[in-house]
Amino acid sequence: MRKKQFKAESKKLLDMMINSIYTHKEIFLRELISNASDATDKLYFKSLTDSSISASKDDLKIRIERDKENRTITISDNGIGMTAEELESNLGTIAKSDSLNFKNENKDDENLENVEVIGQFGVGFYSSFMVSDKVEVISKALGSDEANIWVSEGVDGYTVQPAEKETVGTTVILHIKNNTENENFDQYLEQDRIEDLVKKYSDYIRYPIVMEMESQVPDKDNKGEYITEINEEVLNSQVPIWRKNKNEIKPEEYNDFYKQKFYDYTDPTLVIHSKTEGQATFDALMFIPKNAPMDYYSKDFEKGLQLYSNGVLIMDKCADLLPDYFSFVRGLVDSADLTLNISREVLQHDHQLKIIAKAIDKKIKSELAKMLRNDREKYEEFYNTFGVQLKWGIYADYGMNKDGLKDLILFKSSNGGYVTLKEYRERMADSQNDIYYACGDREEKIALLPQVEAIKEKGFEVLFCTDDVDEFALQMLMEYDGKHFANVQKEEVDLSTDAEKEAVKKKNEDSKELLDKMKEILGDEVSAVKFTNKLGNHAAALSAEGYVSLEMAKVLSQMPGGNDGVKAQLVLEINSAHDIAEKLANADENALEKYTKILYNQARLIAGLSIDNPTEFADMICEMM
Ligand code: ADP
Secondary structure (H helix, E strand, C coil), X not given: CCCECCCHHHHHHHHHHHCCCXXXXXXXXXXXXXXXXXHHHXXXXXXXXXXXXXXXHHHCCEEEEEECCCCEEEEEECCCCCCHHHHHHHHHCXXXXXXXXXXXXXXXXXXXXXXXXXXXXXXXXXXXXXXXXXXXXXXXXXXXXXXXXXXXXXXXXXXXXXXXXXXXXXXEEEEECCCCCCCCCHHHHCHHHHHHHHHHHHXXXXXXEEEEEEEEEECCCCCCCEEEEEEEEECCCCCCHHHCCHHHCCHHHHHHHHHHHHCCCCCCCEEEEEEECCCCCEEEEEEECCCCCCCCCCCCCCCCEEEEECCEEEEEEEHHHCCHHHCCCEEEEEECCCCXXXXXXXXXXXXXXHHHHHXXXXXXXXXXXXXXXXXXXXXXXXXXXXXXXXXXXXXXXXXXXXXXHCCCCEEEECCCCEEEHHHHXXXXXXXXXXXXXXXCCCHHHHHCCHHHHHHHHCCCCEEEECCHHHHHHHHHHCEECCEEEEECCECCCCCCCHHHHHHHHHHHHHCHHHHHHHHHHHHHHCCEEEEECCCCCCCEEEEEECCCCHHHHXXXXXXXXXXXXXXXXXXXXXXXXXXXXXXXHHCCHXXXXXXXXXXXXXXXXXXXXXXXXXXXXXXXXXXXX
């Protein structure tokens, strides 16, 4: 009998499979089970409209048999089957060749090994050649009297000829390769391995996947002895938890599912289970973990949700489904709108996927808003762990997402505890023009800043920015509900009355000579020295002029490679009502230099900046004492 040649494209894909160095060869089982499930679907749907076909859902099954001795795995279904022509056209050519097109487009790229192409997406029937050196397909089509067998040992072709088969459906027999030096193929003949693979990839296939399972049970007749029992068992659970109705699922079920699936020991903080119909139809089950995953802050961390197409896992981490600011969300999406044979390349441009991603983003936001409203304590706990991500989200992408996130962020406040921007805005006094904030590495330190104390004395609230990103996020927001953000350590923040302003202005004019001398002593360190009335009881403080604040300058200078170009313009502010003002006015040249340096350095310390020469500073203080 004459061997037929595969169509050119199929030959290429087949060749790729046979020579694959891809490590996840295990997916062959998923592919064959999906095909069996599709064929069963087809028969079942036909039976719904055609009364001559009897297909009770209870009879429809996918069966796996393993024969270790002969090194075969057999996957059979009682689905719609294939005629001889269909065996040829379906298995001799690739129907949808997304993977191959992708490979062709990139064929000049040496590094793009087949590794990338295979595995992430459906590669279909040919994947069986990754683990087999010979594949037989025996099939009997619905409505046909005869069966046929398709056999291939790889690239040199295949044969199709009549065969014996009583029932309608398809049986695929894989002749598993022998172990090589580098590769263990025996594993696919082990019952536990097969069971695991079914659970991992095909748990939610709607038909029972059965296999005869050996187990050791105590022998009733001989105490202490064991005998081998063989029972047919269903390996898959068939109904995915996310397809069930919310009100049928207990909280423990969600938690157990989460912990088992995402390898966490702790129950999640929040479970989001949604069914969406409309532009896109999909089920989503998402979790916000209590703690950040171990590798969350490492470069190896990959965000993403699992992607299922009708209960079949097609991608483990679909990054396009989650914005970066929600990278901590774990979970999955199941949509019938996506085909199994979809490549990652195609997926990125998939319109349907974009709609799903948008809906998911919206859903997570609304669930977080709900938690913030209804369970403040829990929200703050969540925020302590992942809040920084939301603030990065405001800053990132040129502020593209800021509107959706601004009501989800919290700040510690001078009033104690966390405050939302909305709450701050609502309790602002009529006389207050700006939303005040101050920066530092710890709340306690910020609270003690002279400028913060002065503003608090006026009865105003100050937001405490303790994360590097805070001020960048506020700058990106620019305003909230018509009120601008103002850094109290910035020079332009001034709450005094007109009369007070006038008095300070006069004081500065009268002391011009003194201030100029002080500026000269400090040189380029500061852009100006001024008297102020904003410091309460404190002698001196630093403020920043212009766009770059003290905190931003600090953050930027800590960035890898430094950022010398960006420097805050510092102003040394001296409290005009403090005794020190008089001391300065009466000091001789020598004393003035020391006073100035001491005041400047202590102002740096208060602002959380380091000082260049601590020894000199300490010596000067001792001398004065
Ligand atoms: P895909 O399933 O993505 O179309 P495959 O290469 O896996 O690609 O399969 C090619 C075709 O062969 C399928 O579309 C289907 O028509 C047919 N086929 C494969 N397996 C079976 C089966 N068990 N029963 C019936 N038809 C099958």
